[in-house]
Amino acid sequence: MKKSHKIVMFAALIATSGIFIYGIPKEKIDIQTHKGTAQYIPADVDFSGERTPLNITDVRERFERELLVNANLDATTLLIIKRANRAFPVIEPILNKYGVPDDFKYLAVIESGLVNAVSPAGARGVWQFMPETAKERGMEVNEIVDERYHLEKSTEAACKYLLDAKNKFGSWTLAAASYNGGMTGVNKQIELQKVSNYYDLLLNDETSRYVFRILALKEIMKNPEMYGFTIAPQDLYSNIPTRKLEVDTTITDLAAFALEQGINYKILKIHNPWLRDRKLLNAAKKKYIIEIPTTGY
Structure with a gap:
């Protein structure tokens, strides 16, 4: 009797669950809550x-x-x-x-x-x-x-x-x-x-x-x-305003140079990642443009 009672209760639970599962209108499914399922594929x-x-x-x-x-x-x-x-x-x-x-x-x-x-x-x-x-x-x-x-x-x-x-x-x-x-x-x-x-x-x-x-x-x-x-x-990540500083001479210490510009070495390198050393050697007097942020640091 107890075993039969459990089977009946389980069947009722499944049937009730089915009402909630299959009773949800399809048009209300939110793609954001269904990651990993079929995605929208454009026609063209x-x-x-x-x-x-x-x-x-x-x-x-x-x-x-x-x-x-x-x-x-x-x-x-x-x-x-x-x-x-x-x-x-x-x-x-x-x-x-x-x-x-x-x-x-x-x-x-x-x-x-x-x-x-x-x-x-x-x-x-x-x-x-x-x-x-x-x-x-x-x-x-x-x-x-x-x-x-x-x-x-x-x-x-x-x-x-x-x-x-x-x-x-x-x-x-x-x-x-x-x-x-x-x-x-x-x-x-x-x-x-x-x-x-x-x-x-x-x-x-x-x-x-x-x-x-x-x-x-x-x-x-x-x-x-x-x-x-x-x-x-x-x-969204936004652009940080900068001023452009033209240099055509050697900078022997970029950390000191950064402090002179009102920023620090880390900020200088973040905005000018092409500077790969602690100095900028420039015997040829080539013109470089260095970006100095004006806000956001």
Whole structure:
């Protein structure tokens, strides 16, 4: 009797629970409370005006993979969205100046998360330049000054590379892929496989995912609330006002120099990460612009 009574009570509990579970109208489900489940996938996607053929099963699944992965990397993606409010106003006008599509700011996002990252291979900065490539693109790279850490100058160098790649391949999508796989590497696969569309090429895993990662971050960052990221405007990282100080002489002690400017060494290096030593040697009297914050420290 006791056993039968327990079975009846359990069945009643299940039945009652079912009322609450299945009685919830579907339209009231909030995507923000359902991380890890199916995400919204847009019907049409493009990169720099070049259509992504989501009607092809392989292409759609590759895009969906990156969308799901990045929509569920809560802390990482949230920090990227917050940093973008500070970095994009610097990057966007430079892209526009060089005639590079605005979508390429998302390439910087997947390269570094919009921080001055250092890769195991030796690439550095927001745009992840290797030393020799940086020098080829006009940046100064040595133990005293490393302009890979200079957001404006590294963005200009990235633009120069991307324009060259676009001229070579005739496609912004392939130009983006070559930023990861190299112009030589991508061109070799085009010749071997006898196709000239990124979405038709069989590439190594990293380059194969590369453009889809850009597309996924673009989609999430343009529509954060659709993917569960709700951020108040005041919580985004903002640019700190600075004054620009031109110097063309050696500074033997940057800590003392910082104090003379009313800040400290730490603040000086935060705003000028391209200064890699405790001094700035400048026998050639080259002109450098040092940013001195006026508030926010």
